[in-house]
Amino acid sequence: MKRALLLGGTGDALIIARGMTKPHIYSIAGLARVPTDLACDVRVGGFGGVPGLIDYMSANEIALVVDATHPYAAQMSRHAREACTRADVPLWAVRRPAWQPQPGDDWREAADWNGIVERIARFHRPLFTLGREPLAHLSEIPASQRWTVRCLDPHEGNARADIVDARGPFDIAGERALFDSARIDVVVSKNSGGKATEAKLTVARERGLPVVMLARPALPPADREFDDPASARDALLAYDFNLQ
Ligand code: NAP
Numbered sequence: 001m002k003r004a005l006l007l008g009g010t011g012d013a014l015i016i017a018r019g020m021t022k023p024h025i026y027s028i029a030g031l032a033r034v035p036t037d038l039a040c041d042v043r044v045g046g047f048g049g050v051p052g053l054i055d056y057m058s059a060n061e062i063a064l065v066v067d068a069t070h071p072y073a074a075q076m077s078r079h080a081r082e083a084c085t086r087a088d089v090p091l092w093a094v095r096r097p098a099w100q101p102q103p104g105d106d107w108r109e110a111a112d113w114n115g116i117v118e119r120i121a122r123f124h125r126p127l128f129t130l131g132r133e134p135l136a137h138l139s140e141i142p143a144s145q146r147w148t149v150r151c152l153d154p155h156e157g158n159a160r161a162d163i164v165d166a167r168g169p170f171d172i173a174g175e176r177a178l179f180d181s182a183r184i185d186v187v188v189s190k191n192s193g194g195k196a197t198e199a200k201l202t203v204a205r206e207r208g209l210p211v212v213m214l215a216r217p218a219l220p221p222a223d224r225e226f227d228d229p230a231s232a233r234d235a236l237l238a239y240d241f242n243l244q
Helices: 013-015 050-058 074-085 113-119 134-139 172-182 198-206 229-238
Strands: 003-005 025-026 042-046 062-067 089-093 107-110 126-129 147-151 160-165 187-192 213-214 224-226
Touching: 003 013, 013 025, 013 074, 013 089, 013 229, 050 062, 050 074, 062 074, 062 187, 062 229, 074 089, 089 229, 107 113, 113 134, 113 213, 126 172, 134 147, 134 160, 147 172, 187 198
Parallel strands: 003 025, 003 062, 025 042, 062 089, 089 224, 107 213, 126 147, 126 187, 147 160, 187 213
Antiparallel strands: none
16 A cells, blocks of 8 residues: 655644554654554664665655655655656645744844854853754853753753753743743744644743744655645545555
């Protein structure tokens, strides 16, 4: 039977994967926890760029690719678009809507790491919720700042940086406690959208703190796009692979 290949590594993708059975395949890069409770096949690790993905799709009779990667995992999304176009395989995508500023929000967009550094220059206690990127800059922290960096994996901090390893979902009470204990005065975030990591924005709003928001990367169009994973899962369950 022809198969669906689900590209994941996100909570949204897991919602789809939990509706899938063999021989359909759930693929993750391998940075996060590998799920062990799925009824579908699970594969871990990169494909080796677009050529590797095309080879993988051909060897595994992939008749549909569903891109449910994180909105900032732009390389994987671009590779999926290119590979599907070249292999003439339909591509669906879950494109999680971005968070929108609410009354009382003070958001400042940054295009890249240098833009972030500029925008936090006059603050002292930033909370980074960007994943691992700030870890590469721990030796560059100005004397006026102490960073709190939240990411998935444990990592050593230093005299000016505390690393908090934690994975969402995060609730408002927990975020208030973190903001208090680390005396946060600015938040640095991706505009991930969704509920799981939204509480930090609520706490920033209630305290009048600015949020430096890393701009979303441009993503390629898919043949069919879904706002939410449940709709993608339902469409996948209704998809007739025998017709492909
Ligand atoms: P990326 O920059 O778009 O991708 C880097 C490379 O990782 C890709 O070229 C591909 O390697 C491999 N890869 C990515 N997703 C894969 C998947 N689902 N299955 C197999 N290989 C995959 O992605 P990233 O930002 O490093 O994110 C890596 C993973 O973490 C993604 O699955 C993403 O959904 C998840 N994630 C990312 C973020 C974020 O903020 N970026 C947040 C939460 C979760 P090859 O070129 O060798 O095929």
